[in-house]
Amino acid sequence: MPSGSLPSGATGVASLSRQALAYVAGYVAAKCATVDSTLGKITSDASEVPRDERYAWIDTLSRGGLTVPSARWLDEVEQLEVLFTTMHGGDVDRGPGVVRRLAEAAALKFPQLHPYVLRKYAMTRTQLRVREIRRLIGDRERLRKEQPTCSREAKRARLYVHPGD
Numbered sequence: 001m002p003s004g005s006l007p008s009g010a011t012g013v014a015s016l017s018r019q020a021l022a023y024v025a026g027y028v029a030a031k032c033a034t035v036d037s038t039l040g041k042i043t044s045d046a047s048e049v050p051r052d053e054r055y056a057w058i059d060t061l062s063r064g065g066l067t068v069p070s071a072r073w074l075d076e077v078e079q080l081e082v083l084f085t086t087m088h089g090g091d092v093d094r095g096p097g098v099v100r101r102l103a104e105a106a107a108l109k110f111p112q113l114h115p116y117v118l119r120k121y122a123m124t125r126t127q128l129r130v131r132e133i134r135r136l137i138g139d140r141e142r143l144r145k146e147q148p149t150c151s152r153e154a155k156r157a158r159l160y161v162h163p164g165d
Contacts, residue, residue: 029069036114041068
């Protein structure tokens with residue numbers, strides 16, 4: 001595993017699992033295929049290439065049309081995830097130009113990658129984080145609404161009930 005890459009058990013809101021990162025890397029590779037065709041191959045074309053457990057989710061979902069990221073691109077995406085997690089922590093940076101700043105920081109680390117590829121990764125990863133945070137907020141709201149609440153009438157009735165009467 002390259003330096004600065006994720007440990008195999010890194011999961012949760014702060015970072016994606018390694019299989020989810022492979023899926024994101026494949027998505028970005030598919031969207032940027034016209035800019036850089038070395039980022040990945042369609043699963044039907046890449047079936048003969050041996051892959052490790054990071055590709056298991058793509059292999060499970062694909063019917064031949066998903067893009068499998070190249071090993072080099074996947075290693076770079078793991079390093080980009082470390083940069084993303086460092087920049088955002090467990091939340092999302094609420095300052096202006098979040099995607100632009102992440103893409104610029106990534107360009108400093110990976111000057112060989114096309115700026116469009118880095119912007120696409122930064123946008124995709126930021127949107128995934130925001131979606132996860134919104135889902136967690138929605139879960140909390142749903143739990144709060146499901147908690148039993150007393151009506152005003154029930155509270156008044158309890159005030160006037162005297163034990164032992």
